[in-house]
Amino acid sequence: MIDQAQQFASDNYAGICPEAWNAMAEANSGSATAYGDDDWTQRASDAFRTLFGTECEVFFAFNGTAANSLALASLGQSYHSVICSSSAHVETDECGAPEFFSNGSKLLVAQTAGGKLTPEAVRGLATSRSDIHFPKPRVVTITQPTETGQVYSVAEVRALSATCRELGLRLHMDGARFAHACATLGCSPAEITWQAGVDVLCFGGTKNGMAVGEAVLFFEPTLAEDFDYRCKQAGQLASKMRFLSAPWVGLLESGAWLRNAEHGNDCAQRVAAAVAGLPGIELMFPVEANAVFLRAPEPVLEALRARGWRFYTFIGGGARFMFAWDADVARVDALARDVREAALAALVEA
Numbered sequence: 001m002i003d004q005a006q007q008f009a010s011d012n013y014a015g016i017c018p019e020a021w022n023a024m025a026e027a028n029s030g031s032a033t034a035y036g037d038d039d040w041t042q043r044a045s046d047a048f049r050t051l052f053g054t055e056c057e058v059f060f061a062f063n064g065t066a067a068n069s070l071a072l073a074s075l076g077q078s079y080h081s082v083i084c085s086s087s088a089h090v091e092t093d094e095c096g097a098p099e100f101f102s103n104g105s106k107l108l109v110a111q112t113a114g115g116k117l118t119p120e121a122v123r124g125l126a127t128s129r130s131d132i133h134f135p136k137p138r139v140v141t142i143t144q145p146t147e148t149g150q151v152y153s154v155a156e157v158r159a160l161s162a163t164c165r166e167l168g169l170r171l172h173m174d175g176a177r178f179a180h181a182c183a184t185l186g187c188s189p190a191e192i193t194w195q196a197g198v199d200v201l202c203f204g205g206t207k208n209g210m211a212v213g214e215a216v217l218f219f220e221p222t223l224a225e226d227f228d229y230r231c232k233q234a235g236q237l238a239s240k241m242r243f244l245s246a247p248w249v250g251l252l253e254s255g256a257w258l259r260n261a262e263h264g265n266d267c268a269q270r271v272a273a274a275v276a277g278l279p280g281i282e283l284m285f286p287v288e289a290n291a292v293f294l295r296a297p298e299p300v301l302e303a304l305r306a307r308g309w310r311f312y313t314f315i316g317g318g319a320r321f322m323f324a325w326d327a328d329v330a331r332v333d334a335l336a337r338d339v340r341e342a343a344l345a346a347l348v349e350a
């Protein structure tokens with residue numbers, strides 16, 4: 001399956017970017033202390049502190065489900081609840097892991113337009129009940145950018161965190177594509193996280209060009225107490241940690257983390273612009289990161305499949321395309337051209 005033409009069904013189809021790969025190769029000389037007590041892990045943690053301009057506590061997990069679940073579990077007790085959007089990855093795509101790792105913390109789901117939480121939605125859920133029979137709200141989690149590619153502005157995050165502070169809630173950010181949000185906003189990572197009131201960030205490495213790995217950043221060090229034990233118990237403490245941390249050194253110190261995301265975002269904009277105004281084709285969501293969701297008549301989707309394109313339609317019945325660091329622009333243009341031809345052909349047949 002190696003020589004297959006590139007597909008955009010998922011940004012996880014991409015390989016490892018050169019900066020991450022080279023750092024891993026460099027880390028692969030000689031031996032190093034195990035379980036994170038090594039120079040690469042120190043250097044990666046320091047690179048995060050430099051990038052965010054603060055003395056945050058940094059941990060490395062193998063994937064996003066674990067990072068989110070353990071971070072959320074660390075912010076409350078089992079009888080607490082976590083407020084999220086109905087389309088949040090923690091609700092729809094983590095197989096109950098947040099509840100499992102927190103020993104039963106319930107997710108309280110808000111139905112919001114476009115998958116973004118609002119202060120009103122948070123307040124509504126957080127104040128709906130205050131009796132002993134209801135799981136006590138303690139955490140709010142937002143996805144930046146959302147699962148459908150919308151980006152919270154700094155003002156929106158600030159408004160949410162203000163509501164959280166008022167109601168005694170912690171604010172967690174699922175940043176599986178955090179770099180893409182930074183690229184869109186053009187702001188510093190600090191501005192959209194701790195300076196805007198985010199307590200904990202899960203920063204995705206996998207969708208940013210690494211083989212595996214997510215970083216969990218605690219901006220308030222006391223919240224990180226015993227988090228290392230939590231990771232170990234959950235099977236998330238890498239013994240050869242340097243291979244999980246070195247690629248971060250490669251991404252962060254070179255600036256590839258941002259360049260990779262910018263490229264994905266640019267490709268999404270390219271497709272969005274090329275299909276705008278085509279008959280029967282509609283962008284289901286504003287394109288603000290590296291995702292394009294197309295609503296199209298079934299014959300058009302069929303024609304795209306017949307031309308060999310792969311995509312998922314599990315959200316809203318549309319076709320999802322995701323662009324990673326390695327998206328080949330010629331292939332991106334080929335997709336846009338095929339959408340155009342399929343749309344026009346369907347028009348002739350109709």
Ligand SMILES: *Cc1c(COP(=O)(O)O)cnc(C)c1O
Pocket residue numbers: 063064065066068089090143146147174176177206207
């Ligand atoms: C990909 C993704 C994750 C992490 O998923 P894993 O497969 O567990 O690494 C988390 N949140 C969002 C929004 C994602 O898109």
